[in-house]
């Protein structure tokens with residue numbers, strides 16, 4: 554995935570980056586968590602309006618808590634009226650201070666800024682499909698252009714943005730011309746291939762049991778003509794097989810059925826055509842799960 558080198562908020566030159574993070578936890582007995590971070594290009598001005606907005610909430614809480622703490626002191630001293638007046642006053646003061654600092658944060662936004670908050674979110678992943686949400690329409694369009702052969706599952710709004718910017722000749726920018734995938738013909742077929750790829754992945758995900766997942770994979774491989782997409786489909790199918798296998802393993806009680814499942818999972822990963830780092834990662838994941846399960850059993854037996 555590539556991000557256009559503009560600020561995702563105001564679309565001026567990006568001077569730095571901010572992390573877009575998503576953490577997922579999985580598992581019933583053995584909790585596995587995985588985080589993915591993407592570097593989102595940003596400018597210093599836009600970072601300052603985000604920080605100013607966060608500061609206003611922080612200061613509001615701080616003013617309120619210190620006011621209430623003082624009120625408690627008066628309350629314990631038996632000065633009920635003073636405590637009440639002080640807590641009302643501190644609430645009013647905190648509200649006024651928050652309003653002022655929020656106005657300052659808004660004043661830092663340029664007229665291009667679509668929001669005072671972070672202008673994009675990463676909503677996680679399913680297999681190799683990652684979901685993003687951009688507040689700036691033009692940034693979303695440029696991001697889609699740069700990654701056009703990787704787009705899948707576009708909603709109607711995203712599709713409309715992509716189509717309208719392809720028709721808009723003024724949209725091309727000298728800075729991105731090298732990256733600009735302006736050929737509608739290629740774009741259409743790439744988009745179709747991406748859509749087909751996504752359908753194949755969800756068919757494998759929906760299939761019940763290894764045999765029907767294998768059949769769904771074979772059917773998908775027959776439909777896809779692009780070598781890269783075929784390779785990605787194999788990776789996704791293996792990932793799905795391993796993660797469903799590990800979920801099942803956590804529920805298995807007998808050692809022998811667990812060992813059988815383990816050897817079949819290792820069998821999937823023995824495929825030499827799969828990327829090496831992917832295989833290493835999956836093998837590590839399996840080993841960690843097995844070790845944790847055994848440890849848990851030993852602790853249970855002791």
Ligand SMILES: [Zn+2]
Pocket residue numbers: 560561562563564565595596597598599600
């Ligand atoms: Zn900016």
Ligand SMILES: [Zn+2]
Pocket residue numbers: 562563598599602662663666667668
């Ligand atoms: Zn901004």
